Amino acid sequence: xxxxxxxxxxxxxxxxxxxxxxxxxxxxxxxxxxxxxxxxxxxxxxxxxxxxxxxxxxxxxxxxxxxxxxxxxxxxxxxxxxxxxxxxxxxxxxxxxxxxxxxxxxxxxxxxxxxx
Numbered sequence: 001x002x003x004x005x006x007x008x009x010x011x012x013x014x015x016x017x018x019x020x021x022x023x024x025x026x027x028x029x030x031x032x033x034x035x036x037x038x039x040x041x042x043x044x045x046x047x048x049x050x051x052x053x054x055x056x057x058x059x060x061x062x063x064x065x066x067x068x069x070x071x072x073x074x075x076x077x078x079x080x081x082x083x084x085x086x087x088x089x090x091x092x093x094x095x096x097x098x099x100x101x102x103x104x105x106x107x108x109x110x111x112x113x114x115x116x
Contacts, residue, residue, distance in 0.1 A: 003055035010063020018068050028081070031073050032096050038069035039101040043108025047116045 022030050042065050049057045074097045081090035 003058050006055050006059025007063040010059040010065075011067035012063075014064040014067025014069075017064075018070065028077050028093060031070060031077065032093065032100070035069050035074060035097050036100050036104045038065050040104040040108040041065055043105040043110075044112040046109055047112030050116070 018031075018034055021034060042061060045057070045061055045065070049060065052060070074094070078090045078094045081087075081093060
C-alpha cells in the first residue's frame with residue numbers, strides 16, 4: 001500500500017510541477033525542457049536510486065518523473081505544428097524531444113554510474 005501512496009503523491013507533485021512550469025513559461029519548448037530534464041533524472045535514478053527503498057524509488061520514477069514528463073503533449077504538439085503549416089518546426093520539436101531525451105537519459109545514467 002505504501003508504494004501506491006508514494007506513486008500517487010509523486011505523480012501529483014510531478015503533474016503540478018509540469019503544469020506550473022507550462023503556465024509560468026508559455027512556450028512549446030517548455031514541454032521539451034521538461035521531457036529532457038525528466039529523461040536525465042530517470043537515467044540518474046537508475047544508479048543512484050539502487051540504495052532507496054523500492055516504494056520510494058517507484059514514487060520518484062513512476063510517480064514524480066512519470067507525472068512530470070509527457071509523451072502525449074509532445075506528440076500532439078508535433079501534429080499541431082505540422083498541421084499549422086510548420087513541418088520544419090514539428091520535426092525539430094520531435095527531434096529535440098526524442099534525440100535530446102535519449103542523450104539526456106544517457107548523460108544521467110553515466111553520471112549516476114560515476115557517482116555511485
